Every structure is written in structure tokens, then in C-alpha cells.
Amino acid sequence: MDHVIELDRVSKVYKGKRAVDGLSLRVSKGSVLALLGPNGAGKTTTVSMILGLLQPTEGKVKLLGSDPREAGVRKRIGAMLQEVSVIDNLKVSETIELFRSYYDKPLPLADLLRISALESERGKMASALSGGQQRRLGFALALAGDPEVLFLDEPTVGMDVTSRQLFWDTVRKMADRGKTIVLTTHYLEEADSIADRIVVVSDGRIVADGSPSEIKARTTGRIISFTAGERTSDEELRDIPGVTELSRSGRRVKLMSEDTDRLIAELIARRTDMRDIEIGSGGLEEAFQALVRKAE
Incomplete structure (x- = not known):
């Protein structure tokens, strides 16, 4: 099977508003797809439709070649969703054993x-675990059946740095074994390091689709960053020829341009008050922000 996930012009309407609008997507076996977008962009709704938890208003969804609601399909997938619920009066090991019992060939308890x-x-x-520990328990439950396709919806929220590192090391090993992984995350550096394909959605539509390097190269060009003087305004910087995007954090300014050599010469010629100058390629964060602004 070439595509384990297929969405054909899928839409979802809530109270007259299109949360997902005519979205078409195909995901190949063994790929790691990061689905990115601002809050309310339609990411979670899209994942819920792929899982069969929601039905599309229009269009068709296939998972592993079939209807996502089929029992045979559900036994071949795993999902770690944003909301974590634990079963009262069960220990951690008992909770994992319960989920293992749902599958024909579960992973061993010790491994999970x-x-x-x-x-x-x-x-x-299980109810006494911290928030981060409950997220990790959710990960163990998602892996209980040794799934072919794994869905991770904001998986590392609440995890500490050590837990996040262990989590992504495990996900990388799964990807190396040919598992298909679909994830959503607000930590863009995680998507940049783990995904081989990134799809950016805004207002329920796909606005970019490609590898992390392709997304960054198409969108951001290069960046000049510097600490601006107190009298250096955003308005005068935006008026400089060659500036395509501007962002500021306090007095630290980032200017995006397709020709940073010409731009730095122009900044010097204008005697711009600046120090601690750095020039580099844009990251996924800058690409993501530029795409969302353009879509809006």
C-alpha cells in the first residue's frame, strides 16, 4: 500500500463555520508527517477525522485503505491525544496491561x-501521576499494540526536558523501523528535527507542504538580526528596499531578505543604529510565521 492515509477534499463544518475546508492529503507508509498550524487552524479536527472520531461533512477519509472506524483498522493504529484520561483505581502497570489485552500482538509490558x-x-x-507522567502513560498506551500508524497530538506538552528527549529518541527509532507517524506540535524545533514532511494548515486549508528544508528555503530567505538603538523604529526599517519581513522581541530585530548582502550595505549607508549583528538562514519558526501571515 503506497498511501496509509488518504483525505479527498475533506471538509468539516461546525455551526456554519468550516473548521476544515476541502483538504486533500496523502501520507506514504514509513513517513513522519508534522501537521502544523496556529490555534483553530483545523489540525486536531483533521486528526480526529483520520482516526474516525469525527465524520467529515464532505469528502472521504481512508486509513490503511479502509474506513477508520473498522475494528481491523483500529487494531493497527495508536493515538496519543491532547486530553489524557486515566482509569480510577488502576495502577500504572494494570492500566497498560488492560490496553495490551485489546491487541493480538501487543508489545511486552516491560518494553512499554x-x-x-x-x-x-x-x-x-495512575491517577496519582503528575501531568507529565500521565502524558508518558498516554504514550505507552498508544504503543501498546505495536501500531503501524501512530498519531501524536501535542505529545510533549507538560513533559520535562529529559522526558521529551527520551520521547523523541523513541519516536525516531519507530520511524527507522518503518512506522508511519503523524504529529502535531507547537514546539517547531521538534517538528524540524523529527519530520521528513511538514504540512502547514491555516483556516482549514493547506498553505504549504514539503520537507523542512524546502519549507524554510521557499519561505524565509535569509535573516539579519541585530540589537536596534532606541530611536530605530519598525516603520523606517520596513521602508528599506529588500526587507520582506520584520519581527521584533524587545530591541532585538530580525529582518528577512532575499539579498542580505545588499540589505546590510543599505543599513550601513543609512547609518542605522544597530549592534551585535548576525546573518543566517531562517528557521522553521520564521517560515511558519511568514506562511500564517500570508494566509491571513
Whole structure:
């Protein structure tokens, strides 16, 4: 099967508003896809339709070649969603064992505890776990059936740095084994490091689709960043020929341009008050912001 996920002109309407608007998407087996977009862009709705938790108002969705609601399909996928609910009066190991019982060929309990870094908490009540530990438990449950396709919706929210590192190391190993992974995240550096394909959505539509390097190269050009003097205004900087985007954090300014050599010469010629000058390529954060602004 070439495509494990297929969306054909899919729309979802809530109270007259299109959360997803005519979206078509195909995801190949063994790929790692990051679905990015601002809040309310339609990411979670799209994932919910792929999982069969929501039905599209228009269009067709196929998962592993079939209807996502089929029992045979559900046994071949795993999902870690934003909302984590634990079962009362069950320990961590008992919760994982319960989910393992739903599958024909589950991963061993010891492996799931190790992957989720919950070996020390195996005897603790699941409801007593911290927020970050509950996220890791959700990861173990998503992997219980050794899924062919794994969905991760904002997976590392609430995790500490060590847990996040272990989490992504595990995801990379799964990708190396040919698993298909679909993730949404607000941590763009994570998407940049793990995904081989990025799809950016805004207002329920796809506004960019490509590898991380392609997205960055198409969108941002290069960046000059510097600390601006107190009298240096955004208005005068935007008026300089060659400036395509401007962003500011306090007095630290970033100017995007397709020709940074010419732009730096122009800044010097205008005697712009600036110091601590750096020139480099734009990152995924800059590309994402530029795409969203353009879409809006």
C-alpha cells in the first residue's frame, strides 16, 4: 500500500463555520508527517477525522485503505491525544496491561514501561501521576499494540526536558523501523528535527507542504538580526528596499531578505543604529510565521 492515509477534499463544518475546508492529503507508509498550524487552524479536527472520531461533512477519509472506524483498522493504529484520561483505581502497570489485552500482538509490558520511563511508577496509582507522567502513560498506551500508524497530538506538552528527549529518541527509532507517524506540535524545533514532511494548515486549508528544508528555503530567505538603538523604529526599517519581513522581541530585530548582502550595505549607508549583528538562514519558526501571515 503506497498511501496509509488518504483525505479527498475533506471538509468539516461546525455551526456554519468550516473548521476544515476541502483538504486533500496523502501520507506514504514509513513517513513522519508534522501537521502544523496556529490555534483553530483545523489540525486536531483533521486528526480526529483520520482516526474516525469525527465524520467529515464532505469528502472521504481512508486509513490503511479502509474506513477508520473498522475494528481491523483500529487494531493497527495508536493515538496519543491532547486530553489524557486515566482509569480510577488502576495502577500504572494494570492500566497498560488492560490496553495490551485489546491487541493480538501487543508489545511486552516491560518494553512499554521502559519506553515511557515509568518503570519506577509501575506500582503507583495512575491517577496519582503528575501531568507529565500521565502524558508518558498516554504514550505507552498508544504503543501498546505495536501500531503501524501512530498519531501524536501535542505529545510533549507538560513533559520535562529529559522526558521529551527520551520521547523523541523513541519516536525516531519507530520511524527507522518503518512506522508511519503523524504529529502535531507547537514546539517547531521538534517538528524540524523529527519530520521528513511538514504540512502547514491555516483556516482549514493547506498553505504549504514539503520537507523542512524546502519549507524554510521557499519561505524565509535569509535573516539579519541585530540589537536596534532606541530611536530605530519598525516603520523606517520596513521602508528599506529588500526587507520582506520584520519581527521584533524587545530591541532585538530580525529582518528577512532575499539579498542580505545588499540589505546590510543599505543599513550601513543609512547609518542605522544597530549592534551585535548576525546573518543566517531562517528557521522553521520564521517560515511558519511568514506562511500564517500570508494566509491571513
